[in-house]
Amino acid sequence: MKTGIYPGCSLNGSARDYNESVFALAEAFGLELEQVSDWNCCGATAAHNLNKDLSLALPARILALAEKNGMDEIIVPCAACYNRLTLTQTELRKDPELRNHVSGIIEMDYKGTSGIINVIEWIDKYITPNLEGRIVIPYAHKVACYYGCLLVRPHKVLNYDRPEDPQSMDLVMSKIGAEPIYYPFKTECCGAGLSISRTDIVSKLSGKIIEDAESRGAEAIIVACPMCHSNLDMRRNDINKYWGKEFKIPVIFITQAIGHAIGLTDKKIGLKRHFVDVKIS
Amino acid sequence: MSHTATLTEKDTLAFHLEKNIDVLARKCYQCGKCSAGCPVAGEMDFSPSMVMRLLQTETPANDEKTLRSYSIWLCLTCEMCLCRCPMEIDIPSVMDFLRQKSLKEKKVNPKARRIIAFHKSFLNSIKYTGRLFELGLTLDYKRRSLTLMQDVALAPRMISRGKLHFIPEIIKGRPQVAKIFKKTSKKEN
Amino acid sequence: MARIGVFICHCGENISATVDCAKVAETIGKLRHVVLSTEYKYMCSDPGQTLIKDAIKEYNLTGVVVSACSPRMHEPTFRRACAEAGLNPYMCEMANLREHCSWVHEKNDITTEKAIDIVRTQVEKVKLNYALQPIKVPVTRRALVIGGGIAGIQAALDIANTGHRVVMVERSPSIGGHMSQLSETFPTLDCSQCILTPRMVEVAQHPNITLYTYAEVESVEGFIGNFKVKIRKKAKSLDEKICTGCGLCTTKCPQKKIPNEFEQGMGNRPAIYIPFPQAVPNKPVIDRENCTYYIKGKCKVCEIVCPTKAIRFDQPDEILDLDIGAIVIATGFDVKHADFFPEYGYGKYKDVIDGLQFERLASASGPTSGAILRPSDGQVPKNIVFVACAGSRDPAKGIEYCSKICCMYTAKHAMLYKHKVHEGKAYIFYMDIRAAGKNYEEFVRRAIEEDHVEYVRGRISTIYEKNGKLIVKGADTLLGGQPVEVEADMVVLATAGVANSGAEELAQKLHVSYDSHKFFAEAHPKLKPVETNTAGIFLAGACQNPKDIPDSVSQASGAAVKVAGLFSQDELTREPLVAQVNRMAPPLYSTCVGCFLCQPVCPYQAIEREEFKARDGKLIKAVAKINEGLCQGCGTCVALCRSKSIDLHGYSNQQVYAEVMALLNEY
Structure with a gap:
C-alpha cells in the first residue's frame, strides 16, 4: 500500500x-x-x-x-x-x-x-491504532471539534461520517485525553468562499462558531481544514471587532493536538505560527 | 433518465438545468428549509427557495432576475441546503450553473464585482504558476477590486509567522496547466 | 362438435382506437368451429349482453369468447350472461384485448395481429372447456376483529349489534388504542377519553363480543366463511377470574422504572401494571421482560401482597383455535420516531417532544394532570414551537406521503396550549394547511384568529439548545425566505404516521397485500376501500393509511356492514377453479404415486391424504386429495407433480397446451 x-x-x-x-x-x-x-x-x-x-x-x-x-x-x-x-x-x-x-x-x-x-481517515487508519503508550501529555481539555462544510458535505458523494453532529474528530480527540463538548455549530459554514471578498460575512459566520464554542466552555476549537483555520484564527481581530468582544479561544489543527499529546515540540508542529496564542498545559 | 426523453427544447433556465445537470426545479415544493438553514440567506436578494421558485416559473423575466441576482454569487457552496432538502435538490450545483451562465451572458450583479474579482485573481494566479501564490493573488485582487487597504494589517503578521511567500512556486507542468486553462476557456466561448 | 361464438368489444374507443376490431372479427370468423364472430361498441352494456345471450340460443353455442377487457373486470358479468342463456358459465372465456394489447401498443397492423393471436388462444382453449359447478361452502357466523383501537371497537360493536358473534384480539393489555392517549379531539375539542371509554366498556360487556387482550394472531388458514385462526393469549401471569383489579400489586412492585408506553415514555410504570386507569379490562399483567422475578428468580412481592392470591408465575401462553367467518383488520398506526432528524435534536433535548407526547402532557389523565410543563424542568413554556411535517413529505429522510392528520392535531395542540397558557406564544411552522373536513378549516381559522396562534410558512432547518433555550431556525417563505429565529422553551414535532409495527408480518399471515409503506392494501382505491384482495378480510381505520377518528369510525362501520352482509347468507358459492388429483378404477385408483411432495408446497394447506384399503383394512395405496374448500387454484401443485396426476379445473394442462399451440401454429 x-x-x-x-x-x-x-x-x-x-x-x-x-x-x-x-x-x-x-x-x-x-x-x-x-x-x-x-x-x-x-x-x-x-x-x-x-x-x-x-x-x-x-x-x-x-x-x-x-x-x-x-x-x-x-x-x-x-x-x-x-x-x-x-x-x-x-x-x-x-x-x-x-x-x-x-x-x-x-x-x-x-x-x-x-x-x-x-x-x-488517515489518522484513524495509521495513527490511532498505534497511539497506545505514545501519549506523554494527555490533551486534558474541553474541546469543540469543528468540521465545517467540506469534510462532510455533500454526504452522498463523500460518504464520510454523518452530516449532522459528526463524531469522527470527537472520537480521535477523546483518544488523546480530550473532552469533546457537544456543540451545534460543528458543520455550520465559516464563510470560507467569501473569505477575502466579503470579510464582513466571514466575521459574522466565523464569530458565531467561536462565540458558541467559547460559551459552552471549550478551551480550544479543533479543525481539520486550512480554510476554517485561517478564518477562525487569522481573522480573529476582524471577528472580535465585528462582535465587539475579545474571543481568545485558540484554533488548533487536529494533527497539532495529536503531535502535542505525543510530545512533539510546539515549533515542530507549527504552533508558533498561529495568530491566536496557543498555550496548552 | 426517462424524464429527459420527453423534454421539449425550451430556452429557459429550468430546461437547461434539467438537461445539463439533471436537476428538476419543479421538484421543489417551497418548504423553505434551504432558506432556513442557509448561512447567507439574510444577505441575499432572493433566498435559495426564492431562486428555486423563480426558476419554476420559466418566464424570461424571472430567468433574467435570477441571472442578475446577487444571491447566486453570495452562495458559499456550503451544501447545507442539499444536506437537508427533503427532495434532495442539488441547489449548490444549480448555483454553480447559474453563476457560470450569468458570467457567460455578462449579467453579473454589480454588487458581485468583488467576489468575481477574487475568483478571477485566484484562477489567474494558478494559470501562470500551477499553484496558488497567495501574495500574488492578494495583490492582483486588490488591483481588480480597488480594495487597497483591506487586510493590510494581516500582511506583517503573516510574514512574521512565515505564512506569506514572496516568490511564487512554479511547477514543471506549468505549460500543461496553461493548456488546461486554454482548452477549458475555449469551450466556454 | 364445438360451436364457438366470439364477441369483440370496442370498449368505447379503448380497444378500437388502436386495434382494427372489424379485421379481428373477420379473421377469427374463419377459424374452425367458430360459428359466429362479431363486434360491438360496449359488450358489457345491456344490449351487448343481450347480443351474447341471443347468439347463444340462436347459434346453439357450446363456447363463448368475449374479447374485451381484463377478466378481473367483467368475467363475472359475461359468465352470468351465459348462464342466463342456459350455457354453463365456465364455458365462457375472456380474451384481454385492452390491458394486454390496445392500452400498451400503438395503432398499427402488428397490434391488430397481436389482438388476433390473443383471441385465437382463447378460442382454442374454450374448445376444451367443460362444464363446472360452483362449490358451496358453509359460513361460520363469527367475526374476528384484530386490534382494539377506535376502529376495531366500532367494527366489533356494529357487527355484534347485528346479532353476530365477534372475537376481538388486542396485543396490548388494554383496548383503546391511540385514541385513549389523546387529550381533546379536533374539531370539537371534546375529551377523547370521555367519548371513548363508554365504547370500551360496551365492548367488554357486550354479550356477543369475546375480548382477548394481551393476545396476538398466531396463524390464519382457510378461506372466506371458513377461517381457522390460532390466537396466542400471552400469559398475563395472573388468574383473571380471581383478580379483582384492586391494584395493590401495582403499588407494591419494587420495579418502578420502566418507561410507560401509554405515557409515551414520559413517566414510569412498575413491572406488574394496568396501562391506564380507564383500561379495559382493568386488571394488571406482568411484563415478564422487566419483572425482577423473571430476570433474577427472586421477588414475588406481588404474589405476597395479592389479597385474592391471583398471581400465577408459571402460567403458560395459551393457544386458542377458533373458527372464524370473516376478519376485520384494525391494527392502527404508529408514529415515526423523530430521531432520524438529527437536526431537530429529538432524543438529545428533553424539551423536543413529538405530537403524541404532547397529547399526554395536555391530557387531564397524563403525567402532569393536563398542565403544559416542559419535561426537562417542569416549567411552563412561555414560547412553544410546533413543527409540522417533521417526517411527512420528506422522501430524503422520512416518508413521501402526507400523514393527513398532523395539520389538524397541530392546530389543536397550539389551541390547547393557548387555552392553558394565556400569556404564552405559540408558533406553528407549516408549509400547507390541509384542513379538508367538516368544520376543519373553521377550526384552523379559530386557532389563528381567536387564539392568536402564530403560523409561519416555512420548514425548520435546525433546532439547538443554547442557555436553556431551544433555538429554532426557520424561514418565512411568505416574506421571500426571510430568516426567522425563535427562542423556544419547548418544541413539538408533528411526526409522520406510519404503519404499525408487525403489520407486514400480520399481512403475510393473513395473505393480504400491503403497500410499500407496509400499510394494508385495499382491493380498489375508490370502489372497494374496505375490502382487501383476500375475500372475507376487511380493513378498518389507520392500518390502511393515516386517518383521523371520524374517518376511522366511518370505515369501521363500512367494514362491519360487509361482514354482516356476508353473515346474512346461509352458504357461500366459490369458484370451482380448483385443483384435482385424478382418480380411476382399481387396482390403479390414481396415477398419483403418493410422494406427497405437493403437500409442503401448497400455500393453503389444501392437500390431504386419501387411503385406499382392502377389506381386511390393509392399506393398498395412499394418494393425494385436494380439499376443494381450501384450494385457491394457484396451480403450484400442478407444476410440481412428478407423475402429472394433478390438474387445475379451468386451466387444465390440455387447455394451456392448446393456447400455446394456437400461437405456434399457422392458422
Missing part, C-alpha cells in the same frame, strides 16, 4: 503549520508520505464557481499524477481540496464520456484507481 499526499496550496503557504504537523506526525509514526509529483492547485471554489470543465480538469490532473506515481491512496489534509478531488473522482467514475472528455483536456490517462482519504 503506497500512500501519497496532496498538500494543496494552502498547506504550502498560509497553512504551513498544518503541513508541518501532518509531516511531523508521519515522521513520528514512521509513515511514508510521498508528495504527488509536480502537483497543481485543485481550482478550489473559484473554478467551480466560474468554469465547470476547469473545476474537473485541475483535480483530474492531480489524480492522474497520483496514479502515475503508483499511489494506492492519497491523503488530502485540506478539506477543500479533499472535497474537490473526491467530487471530481465520483463524477468521472460514474460518467465514462465525461472522463474521456476530461482526459482529453489534461492530456493524461485517468482511471480512477487511487483512493482519496481525508486527514481524519
Whole structure:
C-alpha cells in the first residue's frame, strides 16, 4: 500500500503549520508520505464557481499524477481540496464520456484507481491504532471539534461520517485525553468562499462558531481544514471587532493536538505560527 | 433518465438545468428549509427557495432576475441546503450553473464585482504558476477590486509567522496547466 | 362438435382506437368451429349482453369468447350472461384485448395481429372447456376483529349489534388504542377519553363480543366463511377470574422504572401494571421482560401482597383455535420516531417532544394532570414551537406521503396550549394547511384568529439548545425566505404516521397485500376501500393509511356492514377453479404415486391424504386429495407433480397446451 499526499496550496503557504504537523506526525509514526509529483492547485471554489470543465480538469490532473506515481491512496489534509478531488473522482467514475472528455483536456490517462482519504481517515487508519503508550501529555481539555462544510458535505458523494453532529474528530480527540463538548455549530459554514471578498460575512459566520464554542466552555476549537483555520484564527481581530468582544479561544489543527499529546515540540508542529496564542498545559 | 426523453427544447433556465445537470426545479415544493438553514440567506436578494421558485416559473423575466441576482454569487457552496432538502435538490450545483451562465451572458450583479474579482485573481494566479501564490493573488485582487487597504494589517503578521511567500512556486507542468486553462476557456466561448 | 361464438368489444374507443376490431372479427370468423364472430361498441352494456345471450340460443353455442377487457373486470358479468342463456358459465372465456394489447401498443397492423393471436388462444382453449359447478361452502357466523383501537371497537360493536358473534384480539393489555392517549379531539375539542371509554366498556360487556387482550394472531388458514385462526393469549401471569383489579400489586412492585408506553415514555410504570386507569379490562399483567422475578428468580412481592392470591408465575401462553367467518383488520398506526432528524435534536433535548407526547402532557389523565410543563424542568413554556411535517413529505429522510392528520392535531395542540397558557406564544411552522373536513378549516381559522396562534410558512432547518433555550431556525417563505429565529422553551414535532409495527408480518399471515409503506392494501382505491384482495378480510381505520377518528369510525362501520352482509347468507358459492388429483378404477385408483411432495408446497394447506384399503383394512395405496374448500387454484401443485396426476379445473394442462399451440401454429 503506497500512500501519497496532496498538500494543496494552502498547506504550502498560509497553512504551513498544518503541513508541518501532518509531516511531523508521519515522521513520528514512521509513515511514508510521498508528495504527488509536480502537483497543481485543485481550482478550489473559484473554478467551480466560474468554469465547470476547469473545476474537473485541475483535480483530474492531480489524480492522474497520483496514479502515475503508483499511489494506492492519497491523503488530502485540506478539506477543500479533499472535497474537490473526491467530487471530481465520483463524477468521472460514474460518467465514462465525461472522463474521456476530461482526459482529453489534461492530456493524461485517468482511471480512477487511487483512493482519496481525508486527514481524519488517515489518522484513524495509521495513527490511532498505534497511539497506545505514545501519549506523554494527555490533551486534558474541553474541546469543540469543528468540521465545517467540506469534510462532510455533500454526504452522498463523500460518504464520510454523518452530516449532522459528526463524531469522527470527537472520537480521535477523546483518544488523546480530550473532552469533546457537544456543540451545534460543528458543520455550520465559516464563510470560507467569501473569505477575502466579503470579510464582513466571514466575521459574522466565523464569530458565531467561536462565540458558541467559547460559551459552552471549550478551551480550544479543533479543525481539520486550512480554510476554517485561517478564518477562525487569522481573522480573529476582524471577528472580535465585528462582535465587539475579545474571543481568545485558540484554533488548533487536529494533527497539532495529536503531535502535542505525543510530545512533539510546539515549533515542530507549527504552533508558533498561529495568530491566536496557543498555550496548552 | 426517462424524464429527459420527453423534454421539449425550451430556452429557459429550468430546461437547461434539467438537461445539463439533471436537476428538476419543479421538484421543489417551497418548504423553505434551504432558506432556513442557509448561512447567507439574510444577505441575499432572493433566498435559495426564492431562486428555486423563480426558476419554476420559466418566464424570461424571472430567468433574467435570477441571472442578475446577487444571491447566486453570495452562495458559499456550503451544501447545507442539499444536506437537508427533503427532495434532495442539488441547489449548490444549480448555483454553480447559474453563476457560470450569468458570467457567460455578462449579467453579473454589480454588487458581485468583488467576489468575481477574487475568483478571477485566484484562477489567474494558478494559470501562470500551477499553484496558488497567495501574495500574488492578494495583490492582483486588490488591483481588480480597488480594495487597497483591506487586510493590510494581516500582511506583517503573516510574514512574521512565515505564512506569506514572496516568490511564487512554479511547477514543471506549468505549460500543461496553461493548456488546461486554454482548452477549458475555449469551450466556454 | 364445438360451436364457438366470439364477441369483440370496442370498449368505447379503448380497444378500437388502436386495434382494427372489424379485421379481428373477420379473421377469427374463419377459424374452425367458430360459428359466429362479431363486434360491438360496449359488450358489457345491456344490449351487448343481450347480443351474447341471443347468439347463444340462436347459434346453439357450446363456447363463448368475449374479447374485451381484463377478466378481473367483467368475467363475472359475461359468465352470468351465459348462464342466463342456459350455457354453463365456465364455458365462457375472456380474451384481454385492452390491458394486454390496445392500452400498451400503438395503432398499427402488428397490434391488430397481436389482438388476433390473443383471441385465437382463447378460442382454442374454450374448445376444451367443460362444464363446472360452483362449490358451496358453509359460513361460520363469527367475526374476528384484530386490534382494539377506535376502529376495531366500532367494527366489533356494529357487527355484534347485528346479532353476530365477534372475537376481538388486542396485543396490548388494554383496548383503546391511540385514541385513549389523546387529550381533546379536533374539531370539537371534546375529551377523547370521555367519548371513548363508554365504547370500551360496551365492548367488554357486550354479550356477543369475546375480548382477548394481551393476545396476538398466531396463524390464519382457510378461506372466506371458513377461517381457522390460532390466537396466542400471552400469559398475563395472573388468574383473571380471581383478580379483582384492586391494584395493590401495582403499588407494591419494587420495579418502578420502566418507561410507560401509554405515557409515551414520559413517566414510569412498575413491572406488574394496568396501562391506564380507564383500561379495559382493568386488571394488571406482568411484563415478564422487566419483572425482577423473571430476570433474577427472586421477588414475588406481588404474589405476597395479592389479597385474592391471583398471581400465577408459571402460567403458560395459551393457544386458542377458533373458527372464524370473516376478519376485520384494525391494527392502527404508529408514529415515526423523530430521531432520524438529527437536526431537530429529538432524543438529545428533553424539551423536543413529538405530537403524541404532547397529547399526554395536555391530557387531564397524563403525567402532569393536563398542565403544559416542559419535561426537562417542569416549567411552563412561555414560547412553544410546533413543527409540522417533521417526517411527512420528506422522501430524503422520512416518508413521501402526507400523514393527513398532523395539520389538524397541530392546530389543536397550539389551541390547547393557548387555552392553558394565556400569556404564552405559540408558533406553528407549516408549509400547507390541509384542513379538508367538516368544520376543519373553521377550526384552523379559530386557532389563528381567536387564539392568536402564530403560523409561519416555512420548514425548520435546525433546532439547538443554547442557555436553556431551544433555538429554532426557520424561514418565512411568505416574506421571500426571510430568516426567522425563535427562542423556544419547548418544541413539538408533528411526526409522520406510519404503519404499525408487525403489520407486514400480520399481512403475510393473513395473505393480504400491503403497500410499500407496509400499510394494508385495499382491493380498489375508490370502489372497494374496505375490502382487501383476500375475500372475507376487511380493513378498518389507520392500518390502511393515516386517518383521523371520524374517518376511522366511518370505515369501521363500512367494514362491519360487509361482514354482516356476508353473515346474512346461509352458504357461500366459490369458484370451482380448483385443483384435482385424478382418480380411476382399481387396482390403479390414481396415477398419483403418493410422494406427497405437493403437500409442503401448497400455500393453503389444501392437500390431504386419501387411503385406499382392502377389506381386511390393509392399506393398498395412499394418494393425494385436494380439499376443494381450501384450494385457491394457484396451480403450484400442478407444476410440481412428478407423475402429472394433478390438474387445475379451468386451466387444465390440455387447455394451456392448446393456447400455446394456437400461437405456434399457422392458422
